Amino acid sequence: MTGRFADRSAVVTGGASGIGAATARQLSTEGASVLVVDVSEAGEALVAELRAAGGEATFLAGDVSREETWDRIAGRGPIDVVVSNAYTVEVAPAHETSLDSWNRQIGVSLTGTFLAARRLLPDLARTGGAMVITSSVHALVGLPGHPAYAAAKGGLTALTRQLAVEYGPAVRVNCVIPGPIMTPAWDRVDEEGRAGSVRATVLQRFGSPEEVASVISFLASSEASFVTGASLVVDGGWSIVKDSA
């Protein structure tokens, strides 16, 4: 295999769908051996597709909020690139969010990333690897109905900086901050809600999962060799516009 990730092994969580699947495809196309981790069995079809295209790919069914999932991942051998991207969201204001719901959302996004770091960063320090975390514009601005999601995503930008400081210079740790990206995450949003999100971007459209995957891949690659602790906004300008009308 040739490419930026030749002879490298990568883990992508939430890799069965959307941004994670696009990232797994790009890393695989560029030579990485990819471990797709997801609770959804759709990961099987994706790794079959990657293998059919000549790549090396494996699916591991697992919940990233559980420590045993990370033990299974770490047990598979050295890893060079970790993309922590899985999430879950339950939309409700804080006073209608149960403690279970709060714990679930924080558990998948924030604790799942902490567990990845705890289990894999010592390995990454040996391989001189990179970690890329998927945050969200919810880390930057408040949007109704997302207290746990926003807290998790804000926590991830802080955790990115923390891990970058703690594990540098051996490991680079960065995050992406996507805005509206057309993935199954938008299935629950009606046409009006979607149109409103598009209007709120400078570029007047949704981003594609591939447009985030290319930034994640850049951050994971040696092209970003002097970038660490950064939060890279990939939102078509969504977060720089404020409608004062």
Ligand SMILES: NC(=O)c1ccc[n+]([C@@H]2O[C@H](COP(=O)([O-])OP(=O)(O)OC[C@H]3O[C@@H](n4cnc5c(N)ncnc54)[C@H](O)[C@@H]3O)[C@@H](O)[C@H]2O)c1
């Ligand atoms: N789509 C957007 O507009 C948008 C905007 C900002 C941030 N993001 C972030 O991008 C990332 C990917 O989102 P997406 O839009 O591709 O969503 P998606 O729903 O297409 O994919 C998310 C994947 O995560 C998996 N997952 C859920 N819980 C899991 C768990 N406990 N363990 C392992 N896997 C689990 C799901 O099965 C799914 O395959 C998320 O971190 C999300 O917060 C997305």
